[in-house]
Amino acid sequence: MDFGFEQYEQMAEFMRTCKGKVMVSINDHPDIRRVFDGFTMMGLDIKYSIGSTHGQPGVSKELVITNWDADVVTQLF
Numbered sequence: 001m002d003f004g005f006e007q008y009e010q011m012a013e014f015m016r017t018c019k020g021k022v023m024v025s026i027n028d029h030p031d032i033r034r035v036f037d038g039f040t041m042m043g044l045d046i047k048y049s050i051g052s053t054h055g056q057p058g059v060s061k062e063l064v065i066t067n068w069d070a071d072v073v074t075q076l077f
Contacts, residue, residue: 040067
């Protein structure tokens with residue numbers, strides 16, 4: 001199923017108007033950071049060992065985005 005960029009924009013708008021807490025984990029990319037500007041963001045390095053070459057895990061940049069206070073997010077990781 002295709003997930004177009006406009007759906008990320010809709011997700012960000014939902015997070016702005018939602019009365020509950022929302023957390024999104026997504027690949028870190030400048031366009032994603034732009035769409036979710038104003039939210040709490042925390043970049044993480046994620047190691048993937050499946051499909052790695054020479055026994056070394058690959059590293060991917062992940063972005064955790066929340067619509068609540070940054071101090072709470074850092075306590076999660």
